[in-house]
Amino acid sequence: MSSVIQPITYLMTSLRPNRMVRRSLTYGFLVLGLLLIGPPIHRSAWLGSAQLHTLIETITTLLGLTTGAMALVRYYTRKSSTYLLLGSGFLGAAILNSYHLAITSSFLAGRTPSALSALTIWSGAVPQVYLSLILCASLVAWMRETRRPSVTRIKEAYVYCVMAFWMVATLLFFTFVPAAGGYYPDRFITHPTDLAQAVLFVVATIGYLLKGAWKDDDFEHCLVLSLIVATAAHLVFLSAFHKIFDASFFAAHALLNAQWVLVLVGLLVSMHSIFKREAENATNLSQANRSLATEVRERQTVAEALRQAHDDLEVRVQERTLELLRANEELADEIAGRKQMEHALLMAKEAAESANLAKSDFLANMSHEIRTPMNGIIGMTELALGTEMTREQREYLDIVKSSADSLLSLLNDILDFSKIEAGKLDMEMVAFNLRDALDDALKTVSFRAHQKGLEVVCHVLPEVPDALQGDPTRLCQIVLNLLGNAIKFTREGEVVLVVEKRNEVNEAVVLHFAVTDTGIGIHREKQSTIFEAFTQADTSTTRKFGGTGLGLAICARIVDLMGGRIWLDSEPGRGSTFHFEVRFTLQKNSPARYKPIGIEMLRDLPVLVVDDNATNGRIFEETLVTWGMKPVLAAGGPQALAALQHVSGKENAFPLIIVDARMPELDGFSVAKAIKLDPNHSESVIIMLTSAGMRGDGERCRELGINAYLPKPIRRSDLLEAIKMALGSQQHGEKGPPVITRHLLRESRRQLKILLAEDNAVNQLLAVRLLEKRGHTVTVAATGKLALEAHETQSFDLVLMDVQMPEMDGLEATVAIRQREKKSGKHIPIIAMTAHAMVGDRELCLKAGMDAYVTKPLDVGYLFAAIDELVDSALQPSTV
Ligand code: ADP
Secondary structure, three states: OHHHHHHHHHHHHHHOOOHHHHHHHHHHHHHHHHHHHHHHHHHOOOEOOHHHHHHHHHHHHHHHHHHHHHHHHHHHHOOOHHHHHHHHHHHHHHHHHHHHHHHHOOOOOOOOOOOHHHHHHHHHHHHHHHHHHHHHHHHHHHHHHHHOOOOOOOOHHHHHHHHHHHHHHHHHHHHHOOOOOOOOOOOOOOOOHHHHHHHHHHHHHHHHHHHOHHHOOHHHHHHHHHHHHHHHHHHHHHOOOOOOOEHHHHHHHHHHHHHHHHHHHHHHHHHHHHHHHHHHHHHHHHHHHHHHHHHHHHHHHHHHHHHHHHHHHHHHHHHHHHHHHHHHHHHHHHHHHHHHHHHHHHHHHHHHHHHHHHHHHHHHHHHHHHHHHHHHHHHHHHHHHOOOOOHHHHHHHHHHHHHHHHHHHHHHHHHHHHHHHOOOOOOOOEEEEHHHHHHHHHHHHHHHHHHOOOEEEEEEOOOOOOEEEEOHHHHHHHHHHHHHHHHHOOOOOEEEEEEEEEEEEOOEEEEEEEEEEOOOOOOHHHHOOOOOOOOOOOHHHHHHHOOOOOHHHHHHHHHHHOOOEEEEEEEOOOEEEEEEEEEEEEOOOOOOOOOOOOHHHHOOOEEEEEOOOHHHHHHHHHHHHHOOOEEEEEOOHHHHHHHHHHOOOOOOOOOEEEEEOOOOOOOHHHHHHHHHHOOOOOOOEEEEEEOOOOOOHHHHHHHHOOOEEEEOOOOHHHHHHHHHHHHHHHHOOOOOOOOEOHHHHHHHHOOOEEEEEOOOHHHHHHHHHHHHHOOOEEEEEOOHHHHHHHHHHOOOOEEEEEOOOOOOOHHHHHHHHHHHHHHHOOOOOEEEEEOOOOOOHHHHHHHHOOOEEEEOOOOHHHHHHHHHHHHHHHHHHHHO
16 A cells, blocks of 8 residues: 555655745736636625624724734844834734724714715725835835845834824825715726725735745745735725625725735744744754753863862972972982092092002112112122132122022012002113014023923014014013913923014004913913912912912013903913913114224223212222223212312213212202203213113103113123213214113124125125124125134124135134134134035034034025024123
C-alpha cells in the first residue's frame, strides 16, 4: 500500500506549484470569481433593510477599529512606516465609517435638522476614499524608505495629527456642505463617483503587487487579496447598484467587510509569525542563556582552578625564594670559605716559595761548603802525588784520591737530585760531538768493567749524526749511570751501549740509547718503581752491591727535562736493557775553534787568584808556579779589587785572573763585572770557578765577558788547558768565542795537530778533507824526508805515515823519528797508511816503531777509531 502512496505523494510534491505561482493563481481566481458573481447578484431582486445596513456598517466599523489597532500593535512590534500609515489609516477609516454608520442608522432618522440620509452615499464613500489614499500613501512611504533607508521615519504624532485633522475636516465638510446625489439609473455605471475609489484601489493593488512582498510576506498577501476584494466591491457592485439596500449594495458591503477580515487575518498571521519567531528567539535566548550560564559556571570553575594554581604557585615561589635565599647564604658561606682557603693557599704558596728559596740557598751553600773541602782534599792529593814519595805513600794517596773521587760523585748525585727536586737543574745548550762524548763516558767505566772481566762495547750506528747541540754533560751522566749499574749488576758477560737514530725532523734528531747487560735482571713487579728515588730492586742487594738508589731517579728526571722518555726491558737472571730517547738539535755551523797557546808562553805570566778559601789558594799557587807562572793571591773580592787598584797605572797588569764564583761580601760575578768595567784591566782573561752552578750562570758569564766557567774541584790538566785556550783566544783576538766549559775542554782535547806524510796528491786531498772536517789541523809532507823535517821544527799530536814514498819511505822516517825521540823521551803516535795489505806488513810497520796500521783505501770509521785510541792512550799519563 505504502509503495503505491509514496510515488503519488512524491509526484504531488514535485508537481505542486511554488508559493508565488500559487498566490498568483489565487489572485487570478479571486478576480475571476468576483467578476463572475457580479451579474447574478445584479440581477437578483432581493432587498435588505436599513437595520441590516446599520448592522453591517457596525461590523465594518468594529472590524476597521480592530484592524487599525492591530496594525498599530504590529507597527509597535516591528517599527515600519507602512504599518503606521496603514494602522492610523484603518483607524481613521473606521472612525469615518462610524460617522457613516451614525448618519445611516435608523436611530437618527428624522431627528436631525437636515436630511442626513442625503449624505449616505458620500459618507459611505469618504472612508473608502480615505482608505484607498492611505494605501497609496503607504506605498509612497515604502518607496521613499527603500530608496533612502537612512531617512528618519515619519513621526507618529504627525501622522496621528494629520489623520485627526483629515477626519475632522471631512466631518465638518460633510456636515455643512450638501452633497449631490450622483445616481444615474440609466447608465451601466450607476454611481460613477465610486469609480474614483475603485481606481485608487486598483492603483494600490498594482502598487502592492509590484512591491512584490506578497510573495513571501503573509500580511502583504492578505493585503493584496483585501485590495482585490475592495476593488471588486467598488468596481463591480457599488458603482453599479440601482437601489439602496439591494443585493449588489449589500454584496459590496459584505465584500468591504471581507476586505477588513482579510487584512485582519493577514495581520494576525503576521503577528503570529512574529510572536512565533519571538517565542523561538526567546527559547533560543533562554537556551543561549542556559549555555551561557553553563559556560559562566565552567569559567568560574576554571577561574577557581586558576586561582588555586596561582595560590599554589605563590606558595611554591615563596618556597623556592626561601630555598634560593638559603642557597645564597650557603653560597656566600662557601665563597667566604673559599676565600679563606684561597688566602690560606696563598700563604702556603708563599711559605712554600720562601721554603723553596731557602732550600735552594741551602743547596748552594751545601754545595759550596762540601766542595770546598773536597777541593782541598783532591787538590792536595794531586799536588802530593806530584812530589817524590815512597811507593807505599803513593799507594795510600792513590786510595785517598779514588775515595775522594767516589765521595765527590756521591755528593754530586745527592746535590743533583736535590737540584732537580727544587727545579734548579739547568740544561746547557752547547755544541758537542756525540761519539767523543760517549767515548769519554765509556772510558770512565771501562777500567771497572775490565777489572770484573766484562766486555764493554759501544756501538753508535753510522746514520747517527755526530755534530749535535744539547747538554753533553747530562747525557754522559745518564749513560754513565746506566753503564755503571750494568757493570755493577753483571757478574759475567758484556755490557753493550747501542745508539740509533729514531727520526730526524728539520734541525732536530731523536736518538735512542740502549744499555744492555747480561746481569741479574730485575723482577717485573719492581720494574715500575725502579725510576723512583731511593728505590732498589732488591733491598738485600744493597749491601752486596752498594748504592743509594738515586742514580735511576736522576736519570729519569734528566731525560724528562730533555723532553725524552726512559724505560726498561728486563728478565731476572738474564739481564736488562735500559732504553731512553732524547732529542738533540743538529749543529748548523761547527763551533769556533780554540787555538791554545804553548805552555812555554805561560812563563812569568802574572796571575791574580781570587779565592776566600786559604787551602784552595795554596793549591792554585803551587800549581800555577809549577807551570812557571807568577800568581798573586787575593783572599776575597775587595782584596782583588784593591790589588788591581794597586797596579792601576800598568795596563793589563794581570793578563789572567782566576776567580772563585762564591765568596762572602763580593761574589765572583761582581768582581768580574768590576774588572771588565776598569779600562786598565778590561782585557784580562777571567776564569771563573764554581762550586755550585746556578741557573743562568752560563748566560751571565757570556754577558759579562768571562772567558771560562769551570766546576770545582778542577783537574790540573783541565785548568792548564782552560788557561791555554783562554789566553790563545785572547791572543788571536777572537770576537765572542763561546765560554770555555768542561765539555769544551774535552772537545778541544780532540782537535789534533796532525802531520800527514803522503806523496799522492789525491790521497793527500782526501785525507786532509776528512781530518779537517773533524776539526784537526793537518800539515802535509810529500816525502818521508820532508816529514822528518816537519817533525823536527813543529810539534804534532800524531803522524799519519804512508809507507811507500819517494826519497825516504815511511818505515825509514818512522825509525828516524823514534830515534830522535829517545833523547826527548816523548812518544808521538804514528799510524801507518798503506796499500800493502800483505801478510807481514803490519809486523813490519810495528817493528819500525809505528803504533797502528790502516789500509788504503781509507776506511773513515776505522781511521778515526785508530786515531782516537792512540791519542787517548797518549793523553792518559798527562792528565794526572
Ligand atoms: P743504586 O745507586 O742503588 O744503583 P739506581 O737508582 O741506579 O741506584 O738503581 C736502583 C736499583 O735498580 C738498583 O739498586 C738495582 O736494584 C736496580 N738496577 C738498576 N740497574 C740495574 C741493572 N742493570 N740490573 C739489575 N738491577 C738494576
